[in-house]
Amino acid sequence: MATRLWQLLGDAGAVYRRGGHTALTRGAFRYGRQRLPVELWPELLLDPIGAADRRIPVQETPDIQLAYEGNYRESLPRPLKAAEGRTLGAEGAVYRYDDADVVGRRPIVGVDGRYFPPSWLGVETAFFLHQEKYLKRNLPLTWSLRTLLGSGPDRAIDTGFLLLGERSLEFPAWHHEVLPKLQFLEAYEEQTGESPTLIVNADLGQFHEQSLRLMGYDPDSWVDPGDGAIRVRKLLVAPHPRRARGTHLHTTALDWVGERIRSNLPDRSDDFSKRVYVSRRDAERRRVRNETEVVDALRDRGFEWYEPGRLDYEEEIALFSGADLIVGAHGMGLASMFHASDAALVELFPRGGATEHYFLTAAERGFAYEFLSCDSIEEGGNVRARDRDFVVDTDELLSRIKRVESAVETHSDGETDVQSETVR
Incomplete structure (x- = not known):
């Protein structure tokens, strides 16, 4: 206790x-x-796919063969090893729900009096089994009372497209999991001639709005339910490409998102290094304790250190779009690496704390990838292995950088590191 x-x-x-x-x-x-009695909450819709009024195929999505191509297989972390193999493209269809309610600041979908979190659609992982907890956390307390009293939604729209996920407010998830859904929307629009309204979370921040503008969507094109609800005559929901360890990974349209955003950026004259070290010095966890030593060693190899979180949105895009070699600890600072056109990544982990997200991102973008597991510092209790601070062996880091440089040279001579499978 x-x-x-x-x-x-x-x-x-x-x-x-x-x-x-x-x-x-x-x-x-x-x-x-979350500790209120279950009886106070509406019934969950446990099979949202089966409850859809229509499934609409809109595009084909590629699978890839995810494989580690480096020279250190004997020490390859288990999560990366488990992620290898055929990585599926998210299902290329949207689901339509007629006369659905979209409720709350982090929207829940209601269909005939039962509710489901839309970011679970198409995801079969243990990560999303806590449906009841999610519902209780995000469905407004007043909604059950309003429905009992016969009070309906505050607004109504004809056709809406949900652009959200459970982690929509986080920078990496927004770009890696949510914005790719716009490709589904645009394929649907081309197929049907309809122009659905985007339905988003209520608490979008500056980077959400900037990215949507750069994707070609102005504020007039989206709405949110706020603390109320919206009745949607035709609600469109795309499958969510959530990546969860121990399950099938899903690729996304990261290349499409990055190209669209960069094509709408104003011309800039930023002078960033092509060799980027991503620092976490102001983070609360997963910090490199001997970072001064690391930065000094990397500077001799042409690197400059940056904290992406201290750059504005357009500066961060410019930093990564010009990079050809990226080194950094796993974390949010690497989220914009997908803007690079042809780069390599050396990802640093505390020992026993590897995770596969940027391994997959590198594969999706065709980047050379290498890792380095580092000695972690065990201070205090209840700290997950992946969140511990650590110390980098600079000699080993430089060795792996040289290996990646060789891989990049080989790749530029015409060999392919990641092979695409047949589209679905």
Whole structure:
């Protein structure tokens, strides 16, 4: 009990440091909501695919063969090894729900009185089995009472397309999992001649709006339910390409998203290095403890260090779009690497804390990939292996960089590192 209480206090402190009183109050409210009796909440829709009124094929999506091509297979982390093999393209169809309700700030979909989180559609992983918890966290408390009293949604639209995911507010997930859905929307529009309204989370930030504008969508093209609900005569939901460890990974249209965003950027004259070291020095976890030593060693190889979180949105795109060799610890700072046209990535992990996300991203973009597992620093309790600070062996890092340089030279001579499979 004492351990659990200490952990809760630690979590509350972290929320306060990130977002202040407002975030802490909101977090406490959500925590309390989740402990209300199940009977107070509407029924879950456990088979949203089966409940759809129509399935509409709109495009073909590529599969790839995900394989580690480096020289250190004997020490390849288990999550990367488990991710190897055929990686599926997300299903190339959208599902239509007639007369659906879209409810809440992080929208839940209601169909004939039953509800489901739309970001689960097409995802069969243990990551999404906590449906009841998600519903209780995000469906407004007042909605059940309103429906009992016969009070309907606040607004109505004819055709809507859901552009969201469970983690829509996070920078990496927004770009890697949500924006690719716009390709489904545009394929649907071309096929049908319809122009659905985008339905998004209520709490979009500056980078969400900037990215949507650069994708060609102005604020007049999207709406959110706020604290209420929207009745949609024809609601379109694309399968969610969530990547979860231990399951089938799904590729996305990252190349399409990156090309669209970059094509709409104004001309810039940023002077960024083509060799980029991504720093996490101001992060709360997964920091490189001997970073000064690492930066000094990399500088001799032509690298400059950057903190992407301190750049504005367009600067971050420019940084990565001009990069040809990227080194950094796994984390949000690497999220924009997909903007590079032909690069290599050396990803740093604390030992025992590898994860496959950027391994897949590199494969999707055809980048050479290498990893380095580093000695982690075990301080305090209840810290996951992937979140521990660590120390980099600079000699080993330089050795792996040289290996990647050789792979890039080979790749530029015409060999292919990632082979595409037949489209689905």
